[in-house]
Amino acid sequence: MARANELSTAQNDTDGLTPRQRQILQLLSEGKVNKEIAQELQIGVGTVKQHVVALFKRLHVSNRAMAVARSKQQAPRSVFTSQPQDTILQRRPCLILCIELPPAHARLRQLHGHLAGCAYQYDALLLARKGHVLEMVFGLSRISENEAIKILALLQTLYPLAGSLRAVLSAGLLCASMYSQGGWSGEAIAGASLGRARELLRQTKPEQLLIASPCCQLLEALGMIDPQTLSQHSQADGHACFELDGLHMLYWRGERPACARAGREQEWAMLSQALERMFAPRKAAQPCPLLLLSGETGMGKSMLCRELANLALARQLPLMFLRVVADVDGVFLHDVICGVSADCAKLEQIWRGHGLCIIDDLHLLPPAQQIELIHTVQQRASLLLLSARRFVPALGTLAPVQADLRLQHLPPAAIQDLISTVWRQEAGQHTLGRQQLQQLCELAGGVPLFALELARHCKRRGVQSGPERRNTPGLTLALIVCARLDELQLDCRLLQMAACNPGITRNAWLQAGGAESALQLAIASGVLRGSGSGAEMRLQIAHPMVEMVLAWLAEGCL
Template sequence: MTNRASAELSAMDELTPRQHQILKLMQQGKVNKEIARELDISLGTVKQHLVAIFRKLNVQNRTMAVARLAEFKDQSGFDQVFSGETLMAMRPCIVLSLKIDNGQSRAARKRFHTCLSEMAFDCNAFFISREEGEGDLIFGLKRSSAQDMRLATLVADYVSRVMNSYVGQAPSLLPGEPVLSGAIVAGLINISQNRFGGWSGDTVGSHVLTWGHRLRDSAPNGYLVIDQPVQDVMKAFDLTMPNGVPDQLAFSDISTLNDWDVRTDKPLVGRESEFSEVEKLLAGDFNILIVEGENGIGKSRLCREAARKAISQKYFLSYVRVLPTGYLDSANNGYYDQWQDVVQALPDNTPVLVVIDEAHHLADEGCADLTAYMNHLPKHHKVIVSGRQSQVYAFDPSIELLVRKVHLQRLSQSDLDTFFSSADVSPELAERCRGIPLFARELALNEPGTISFALLVTVASRIDKFRVDWKLLYCVASHKESVSLIRLSELMCDDFAYIKAAVNRAVALGVLSLDGTRTSFRHPLVKDVVHYLFKPNQHSDVVSRAS
């Protein structure tokens, strides 16, 4: 939990039992006189408590107090009205299914299960222990993330290395003989979901698990079977299969998936001014370039082009992807738990370009470590930090002139035409993708009116990250046109103050738009995704290839 979240939860804890009662009645829409009558206290006492509540929660009015309650209710456990609510929905998930060789000892099987359990904890995945020597990790069940596919491959690689090392001297195996087989599959899992995202812990059901077991059992020892929907997702998130068997990958070759140099990259389009900043960085005009932009806008694509340019100019490249579990240097095949370990692996007395991609995954400690490194940057180092908007680093005043920032904008219609090497991009595609390269690419690869699994993951991860009320979004998505806040209050059985605060939050995050007292989705594709995840069987025009 971040320091900010901890502080705000502490503020909730500072409320007295009476103030908790008053805040709960405010959430139900009660005015001061009604609160006084229900609690059998004077109107003046109610007002005094309100002043104390506003001060402790650092808010200015009733609406903000209710919004603060809504934002932290599932963390603090304070309001059981919401914590008990669940929604039946589909969640896009990645399933890693592994099996250890039948000839292994009970001790080896125990080590296998312990390893999977540890990885589940580190990667926020859900571990299902099957028969002895079998196990599944489900990524995306608790929180969706565009990193889930990469994490699944890294976990498969790690477990394979651990188990090969553990049983390396076992008499039942030849030296170096692999001990694992497995599969990675992608699909939709039907779950009971909390209003603010993530599995409630009650219900899980999907044919995806069965399919994963079938592929795992068909895999040769030492190989990971990767089905076609997974390969589609891998391409969308910059992981590419090496040449060889189309649907199988040796565990020993998994590390090749995370090579930064994606062979299928299209030419860089619509980023001339941003790339000119990269060239100035490498020429020595400044030392640090911050790249910002929304999901799918092409931040990593710009970073890869910068990396190629740096290599052509004889720079040593360190291309670091920030993961929830650590740092992956995909240029040098290194994984590190701490940022200091990344820095120590860099060479001395040679020009170095360090690319830090997906920097928005940095925890507070990692952000502080990166900031300290940039504030005391070695003489020959240049840095590109890429992440979602907005990144804030506490730079020393002495280096502020050596830092530049670029914000990637959405592609224009002419850029989209160039992106697809065509002058006839349909108005429908342009409207649905709204200039976002990832959306444009995925929509172009699919039949009109369908949604790829990669888009489901991208949209769901954004909503989960910002803790937008999924029930609110579903109610809005169920209307063809905009819907009034009063109607939402009736449908959701929530008071108007909460609805208004929740909608305003979604508007501020760019998910919804608000016209007076009516709201609708800002992006039609986001609406389609939300609609589909809650009622997939009622929308034949929206189909996931991985479902």
């Protein structure tokens, strides 16, 4: 409670800063020391020190890291900040980095400043503890599948500066006070995950990074670590330990664990037939034909791209398999076959051959860069397969579209096949009953990724059968769902009410102070479904997995 009261006064503190103090606070958040700030602002080092001391007094803090954290806690990144917002208590899936710095380091303040700058850059919350221990919480205001990439990038820059440290990467749920339309309010944060991370840090040896068991499962599901590497570094308790100078083994390339091609036979037939016709004669000036593959996250786009690449390799056809990867330093192209990367504007550095070219996750590029990249590839390839959540409208004007495949939800039979395949992968597991299989199939709602991750999670903890359906989604699925919802910037209070009270009416939402515009936006996004009309329109979360995740995250917070 004392922490919450302390934070609640910080907004007035930051509002009272002078323009010069705000400039210095910004430079502190970038990790700059007094000498660098003086050079930047063209003032004396002594003057900078006086401003910093005044800044600390105004913010009621005692060091730079606390000053940056205080200012950051009061600036949630939301586009809905023009008016006061309601807040709700909500559990959030977060990644936690716990670090112990060397106490006798000559530049300890600089290390604290560096971490404060990283926290600002990566939209994380920095908490300083006694004994040179710091915690960074990632994904509190907005979660994404790139949070672990940010953490690894931070460690790779911090370790050479510190010379010696130890760290723990964990994942869990934190209960936080959230603005209804996105972003942490800065008023409260609590959860046992923070204490568990500190306990694991005491067990970690110097120069090592310990990855807690829940985080290992998350990294494996997101494709950041392959099962073989994980097993080589796993301990008896399920945690994994890595040397800090060997973090290159944990580098994400967008490759999720392989899954069966169940339910995508029609799309696969069209792609393989297009490959057969790849070298059909065409006019010299005519660009290569396009194959478009679109669908939401988890529908199987990357799987089909990988399958087509494997077929081309088996037939010894020239192939370029590129994946657009969003890193902390920007967006670049990764050559899946050779394992090299290049800037999107320097494709010639990694280009080879004149056959099939596959570009996966094209939507991560801005529209103008998409068009430029496609235009460049068309002059070099014989067949071009593009995969994205959705395509820019001008794409079809660049070349003849040979096939436009839009992946829809899979039928129940295909989802059951996927779940059964995952269940059989490990020996010694009990048989999955028909009722349990049907229950998991209903929760997956036709989305292959949901089916795979739900089956893996339930296999670890067992399926809970019965009318109450007390299966939980697990941390990985919660992160995937929350990442997509955070992108849409919908009203969290509306979604929480609809998940915990299926069939709630429009009138009940409006009487609770909700906005009609928020309701219409949620319906238009497809997350919320309305049945009926007028004040008695009944509202329900459209997808059963999204409903289960939201209801699970609301437990203990209502």
